[in-house]
Amino acid sequence: MIRFAHIADVHLGYRQYGSEERAIDFAQAFMRAIKKALESKVDFILIAGDIFHRKSEMDPLTLTQAIKVLEKVKKAGVPVFAVEGNHDSAYFKETFSWLDYLAQQGLLVNLKPRFEDGIVVEEWDGKSGAYADLDCVRIYGMKYYGSMTEKVLEMYSKKIRRMKNGLNIFMAHAGIEGYVKIHGCVPSTKFHRLNVDYVALGHIHRSFVEGKIHNPGSLEVCDVSELGFDRGFFLVDWDGELKAELIRVPARDFVVVTHEVRKESDVKGLKEKLSVRAKEPVVYINLKCSRSMRKFLDEEVVKSYASHLSPLLVKVRWEVTDDSFRPLTSDVSRESIELKILAQLLENYDYGRIEEEVVKLKNAFSTSFDVKRVDEFIDGLLFGRHADRPTGKSTGSWDRETDREDSKDRSKNKDMKDVKTKEKDRKEIEYSRAGKTRTERKEIRTEHEEEEVWDWRKAYDTGGKTRKR
Ligand SMILES: [Mn+2]
Structure with missing residues (x-):
């Protein structure tokens, strides 16, 4: 033989x-x-x-x-x-x-x-x-x-x-x-x-x-x-x-999970998926998210979710997709489409429902550039004077889905306003130190605020530079 x-x-x-x-x-x-x-x-x-x-x-x-x-x-x-x-x-x-x-x-x-x-x-x-x-x-x-x-x-x-x-x-x-x-x-x-x-x-x-x-x-x-x-x-x-x-020859353990993150808090679900038994494995995480969400996810934090496994190594494979939009239904007016797309984009963030404000700001800048109107509008947002925004339920062509707008969203929205208020106060001090007139101050602030609200990814980044458009 x-x-x-x-x-x-x-x-x-x-x-x-x-x-x-x-x-x-x-x-x-x-x-x-x-x-x-x-x-x-x-x-x-x-x-x-x-x-x-x-x-x-x-x-x-x-x-x-x-x-x-x-x-x-x-x-x-x-x-x-x-x-x-x-x-x-x-x-x-x-x-x-x-x-x-x-x-x-x-x-x-x-x-x-x-x-x-x-x-x-x-x-x-x-x-x-x-x-x-x-x-x-x-x-x-x-x-x-x-x-x-x-x-x-x-x-x-x-x-x-x-x-x-x-x-x-x-x-x-x-x-x-x-x-x-x-x-x-x-x-x-x-x-x-x-x-x-x-x-x-x-x-x-x-x-x-x-x-x-x-x-x-x-x-x-x-x-x-x-x-x-x-x-x-x-x-x-x-x-x-x-x-x-x-x-069969004993080989290294592998733990492979696929997880999708639509909003920041979704990342927590990853930990549950990683609660498995393995001996010093290679952990391979296939993480799906949108391009806008990617900026919020720290690879080291993602890797730390596998630490209980004492892994040999953790590999994160990012599957970053372009922000895609759900199909729009019956109402196809320009304003409606714009609002819905913005709302979907904003779902990735914790700012709450601010799409109407964003659209109004954008319109104020792109059409008339009426500094006074923009200024009043922002004042209204920050201090609740509602200069340009009707109180209560929106009367816009697109009805808000009020049940989706829970109190949590609201409080987060408020948090953001607090940050903005502080930022504004700081700027006021700076400007007065520099001895600028009220008119100049308005213009400078307007330019800065537009940046913060329009490019919402930078809304919390108070030290950010203004972007050329
Ligand atoms: Mn081979």
Whole structure:
């Protein structure tokens, strides 16, 4: 009987979300898989591509991790056969890859065909080659060829010669159609047709078996989109018949939540969603909000909602949408549309229902620029004299939905007025210090007030500069 391990997509050196710890996780998963394989007394180990995460930039830590694990295998006298993945090598460029380096160190056999007036499939000679023989086993290897995969596979398949009375394996770093949407996938029939007993694939980070085609998936989670899929490595027995078992390797916990924030207080709901059980997880928060809401949300505060989990790291993915508006109904007068859109915009803020005031101010500025009228209007707002605004329920063309206008909104509105009053008092003092006349003072203040009310995001930002329009 022959027993082997089929591993793929180790991704050593992947500092996921900038985390050194995550790079250690990937190496640990590799070590765990190898240890388990060795404990299971395998005759050889296949690594179907993407041992490394980055093809060109190697760092001392990552190389040490690879060597440390592979030396353990070498010490056990177990041969390792590998192919280059898209993360390990340039597709067609014949360069000396990091897998070639490991092969030169005698740590693995790096199988790939050569191209010289077509494909050349030669036996491994200790330095290079496309296939290797063990007792009763022949292993063909094909590295990643991107969009050329199908073409190369077609050529390669014609060169395959079975080992009689042996186990014939074809190993490739390639995706097959129908599992995930990634570049360079080929129809599975192309692999089914190969004259071998076992097709060992890597590339797709989820595990699947389709007839003789086996894909174990990555050992660790490289992207949140891969969560929920089975992964591990295959432990395969062959005694004329194949028996493959997926061995799952303990990996880092992930906690992924999606939360939508429509108004500031909505952020509290996130904490409830994060009350789960996990061990030092990677917390991934998908936060949806509007562009105007985004300014109110502090990423550090959002992250602190996961602190009870003692997370390894918290990643916040902002899904910021443009402020969108609900469709408007029957009343389509210009004033009505303007009011409704403003009301919807203002829902994101805690100013209460001030859309009518905003519209009036805007009109006062954009039409007549009647300073006196604007001044009276603001006075009315600030000191409740109601210079331009009818008391009680609005008589405007658009009726307020009074039941939505609760007392909370009102009190917040009042708070804002208090701030404004203080600000106004401060300015009065400044202006009188500067010895300005009443007329000048009015003009200056008008310009400033317009800014504060019209650009309501800055309404609380009393030190803000006036914006050029
Ligand atoms: Mn990969």
